[in-house]
Amino acid sequence: MTARSPPRSRRGARCNGHPMSTDVIAAIAVALGAGWASGLNTYAAVLVLGAAQRLGLVALPHDLQVLASPWVMGVAVILFALNFFADKIPYIDSINDMLQTFVRVPAGALLAYGAAGGLSPEVAVIAGLLGGTLAAGTHIAKTGTRALINTSPEPFSNIAASFAEDIGVIGGLALAIAHPITFLCLLALFVALLIWLLPKLVRLALVPFRRLAGNRQRP
Numbered sequence: 001m002t003a004r005s006p007p008r009s010r011r012g013a014r015c016n017g018h019p020m021s022t023d024v025i026a027a028i029a030v031a032l033g034a035g036w037a038s039g040l041n042t043y044a045a046v047l048v049l050g051a052a053q054r055l056g057l058v059a060l061p062h063d064l065q066v067l068a069s070p071w072v073m074g075v076a077v078i079l080f081a082l083n084f085f086a087d088k089i090p091y092i093d094s095i096n097d098m099l100q101t102f103v104r105v106p107a108g109a110l111l112a113y114g115a116a117g118g119l120s121p122e123v124a125v126i127a128g129l130l131g132g133t134l135a136a137g138t139h140i141a142k143t144g145t146r147a148l149i150n151t152s153p154e155p156f157s158n159i160a161a162s163f164a165e166d167i168g169v170i171g172g173l174a175l176a177i178a179h180p181i182t183f184l185c186l187l188a189l190f191v192a193l194l195i196w197l198l199p200k201l202v203r204l205a206l207v208p209f210r211r212l213a214g215n216r217q218r219p
Helices: 022-054 062-068 070-086 092-115 121-149 156-178 180-205 207-217
Strands: 011-015 018-021
Touching (some): 018 022, 022 092, 022 121, 022 180, 062 070, 070 092, 121 156, 156 180
16 A cells, blocks of 8 residues: 655665564554554545545555445445434443444454555564554543533533544644654554543443443332
């Protein structure tokens, strides 16, 4: 997978003392970016990658070129629209997040695996594992943050957070395509922050379900 840009040197970062081509860096950035973005909004990630392929901004590996199919993008638009509205209603968004657990994490792994499909099979499998892990991390962060926001009586912070997430998916994947090294550096910072915040976010993510269980136990 390569980002389509003006000719440039194919020598980039170095890995274990060996030069790593910019095409490899670009593939890794998009693979990890797809996993990260899927944890926030899988349908937006599919649409961004599909649109980038159709517009010639990126050359996805063969297995992921199907994302540019009008049928795939059409279904993704419908699902994105449904998620768009559900994601902006307090508490409905938490239920939606619970259901999306079964979509975001597997999709993140599959998208990352497919994006690295042009590299060696070993790298593709590792990318899939990392993509699924990143999707799980961002999904937990999103769910925990929304649980905290839902404690506020006004709905506007929830709506603002949802828009910020959608914009983040678009901007993050655009950065991964256009400036892969910058994206990977920012992703490393995000992962470090997420590791520190993860225990707190898990507790926050469980708040709505504990409240629901408590209400059921009341006479």
